[in-house]
Amino acid sequence: MTVELRELRRSFGGTVALDGLSLTIEQGELIAFLGPSGCGKTTALRCVAGFERPDTGAVFIDGADVTRVPANRRDAGMVFQSYSLFPNLNVRDNVAFGLRVRRRPTSERHSRAAELLELVGLGGFGERYPHQLSGGQQQRVALARALALQPKVLLLDEPLSALDAKVRVNLREEIRRLQLELGITTIFVTHDQEEALSVADRVAVLKSGRLEQVAPPAEVYDRPATPFVAEFVGTMNHLPGRVSGETVEVFGHFLPLDGAAPGEEVDVLVRPEAVRVSPSEEGRGFILASSFRGSIARLRVQLDSGGEVLADVPGHEAVRLAPGLKVDVTLVERPVLTAPRTAVAAPVEPVA
Structure with a gap:
């Protein structure tokens, strides 16, 4: 589904997080929000998810204005930096948690969880608990949980920043493979330029709540639109x-x-x-x-x-x-x- 941000503005006290941000993410596209800390990329993501409400402006998903729609009714799956798995639930039940909340039958929950664990390379891990997994494996579980309800949009908030370098490279490639296989519209927030350039169809570079450039990775690198983009990327x-x-x-x-x-x-x-x-x-x-x-x-x-x-x-x-x-x-x-x-x-x- 398409996601459209129209003139989003959001302030926290005297700090302007978003300053008239407008952007359209196309169906099946993976777009990376890239920029330094405090540039507004996570605030923009949270506005799409429904965890933040913009002061002005609107968010559209599949043509519908969802600016005032609660997060649990936006049909968006979110993966956080900190995994946020339930320590008292095994892997299978973590993945199936959203289905349980929606009162789906046990057989459906278990089969869907097993299918997704296979998809993320963790088939056979269903009975393990989060503390028995590595960081990369926990993030795969978080990704499977986000996909369990077949969301229209997948939102990734710096999902790899807590992992070591080699695991980050492997998992970002896995995320890209899954995104292409499922054809799901995805927003990937990161401050790591290599990460953004390697996985995205387009990269949106933000500075002080404003969009400096949005373009395919090669164009952002080879033909930066502003000195800020030129200096930040590479x-x-x-x-x-x-x-x-x-x-x-x-x-x-x-x-x-x-x-x-x-x-x-x-x-x-x-x-x-x-x-x-x-x-x-x-x-x-x-x-x-x-x-x-x-x-x-x-x-x-x-x-x-x-x-x-x-x-x-x-x-x-x-x-x-x-x-x-x-x-x-x-x-x-x-x-x-x-x-x-x-x-x-x-x-x-x-x-x-």
């Missing part, structure tokens, strides 16, 4: 530049502008993979450090003119690019975003 270098017409000069080269520049003296926003490094006695800097990351190595280069720049190079090339080596730095010829000049041009690392 790692970004800030390099001093000077605007000249529709180009910007950086490192003695002229690159086309992607959008309007905020002034003549600007910071040019460049990702590490767009930086080229080559050994040169006449180069403009030297390598401070090299971090091996499998298929790539990330170099930190100290510029003679001041500041640093990050560059990603193929892992096999890192052998000849050791710390202390004098190097030249150039940029890939492609349009770049610019931002107001900062006091110190330095790489902006991603938010975890």
